[in-house]
Amino acid sequence: MKRKDSTEGTTDSPSQLIDARIRELGDWRGDTLARIRALIKQADPDIVEEWKWRGVPVWYHAGMVCTGESYKSVVKVTFAKGASLEDPSDLFNSSLEGNTRRAIDFHEGEEIDEKAFQALIRAAVALNESSGR
Numbered sequence: 413m414k415r416k417d418s419t420e421g422t423t424d425s426p427s428q429l430i431d432a433r434i435r436e437l438g439d440w441r442g443d444t445l446a447r448i449r450a451l452i453k454q455a456d457p458d459i460v461e462e463w464k465w466r467g468v469p470v471w472y473h474a475g476m477v478c479t480g481e482s483y484k485s486v487v488k489v490t491f492a493k494g495a496s497l498e499d500p501s502d503l504f505n506s507s508l509e510g511n512t513r514r515a516i517d518f519h520e521g522e523e524i525d526e527k528a529f530q531a532l533i534r535a536a537v538a539l540n541e542s543s544g545r
Contacts (some may be wrong), residue, residue: 426461426462426463427461429462429463429465429467429469430445430449430463432447432466433445433482434449436450437482439532440520441482441487441520442482442489442522443468444487444518444524445469445480445482445487447524448480448487448518448524448529449469449480450531451524451526451529451530452471452478452529452530452533455529455531455533455534455537456473456477456533458473459471459472459473459537460472460473465481465518466539468480468481470526471478472479473537473540473541474537474540474541474543475492475493475540475543476489476492476516476540477491477492477533477536477540478490478492478533478536479492479509485519485520486517486519487517487518488506488515488516488517489503489515489516489518490507490513490514490515491513491514491516491532491536491541492512492513492536493512493513493536493539493540494507494512494513494514494515494532494536495511495512495513495514495534496512496516496539497532497536497539498535499514499532500528501525501528501531502533503516503528503532504516505517505528511538516537517528522542535536
């Protein structure tokens with residue numbers, strides 16, 4: 413299978429590469445990434461999927477919304493402008509020290525607060541749209 417970064421050129425679409433990553437993980441991380449992806453698409457049907465930096469799913473709408481990285485013990489969703497977002501449910505639990513990004517580390521067996529997560533996605537899209545005007 414072709415597994416090149418989207419900037420290097422490939423015949424596989426970003427969505428196909430993300431599908432392949434989910435299958436490749438083959439464990440709770442793949443299931444979690446698939447669920448996160450579905451929630452993102454439900455929250456914003458107009459979101460665009462990209463494949464960056466040699467294997468990172470990235471979601472865009474009027475700018476970068478978030479990334480979905482898989483590591484040995486976490487699936488990390490990093491919001492590009494997370495420090496500017498309201499987080500009333502306290503989902504952000506990683507990358508809290510910076511001035512721009514914020515992240516959510518999902519661990520094996522953890523439940524996703526789907527409503528709160530989708531609210532963050534919608535807020536990030538709204539911030540991108542308001543920044544572009």
